[in-house]
Amino acid sequence: GAGVSQSPRYKVAKRGQDVALRCDPISGHVSLFWYQQALGQGPEFLTYFQNEAQLDKSGLPSDRFFAERPEGSVSTLKIQRTQQEDSAVYLCASSFEGTGGTEAFFGQGTRLTVV
């Protein structure tokens, strides 16, 4: 596709429910990032993939958060047993490489609301 695509755009989950958020990066982009953006805040790093390898997951807030990119393209961020504090916009970004020197393109995000 022409850009980074995320789905769903909006997700309302009941507390305790599991959710899965999808990211389709730009074709050919090696690096893929997930960020969490709370209301009125800047994005916070969650995890980083280089192809299918998850090189850094230090930003994942708890073991309820899990991300995968099994074939080095599409990625899924899964949140188990959602809590109200998980409510945020989850942004996915991809770039051709991962050294910070190339452009990172962001998707529109998935707004998760836990009720």
Next chain:
Amino acid sequence: KNQVEQSPQSLIILEGKNCTLQCNYTVSPFSNLRWYKQDTGRGPVSLTIMTFSENTKSNGRYTATLDADTKQSSLHITASQLSDSASYICVVSSGTYKYIFGTGTRLKVLA
């Protein structure tokens, strides 16, 4: 600790006026600094990117400056338009995959 701080937190200006947004960072080592525009409900879109050796970069009505000695950057918007209403985020990279994001300045342009 690597940090990026922006000011003001929010700003309201009249259409046609100019404004300047500030960014101070303590990221080390420093590789590059970007300004992103984030419309409500959208992902951030890059406006400018500057490396250590660059001290100004323009993109249409947007002009970014960088002082690597004082670790400060500014984004100047000239002749503002209603469509400039958005959050402007300063992002610093240390050369790795980790970008350090500021909390942004929310700009509102009024007719």
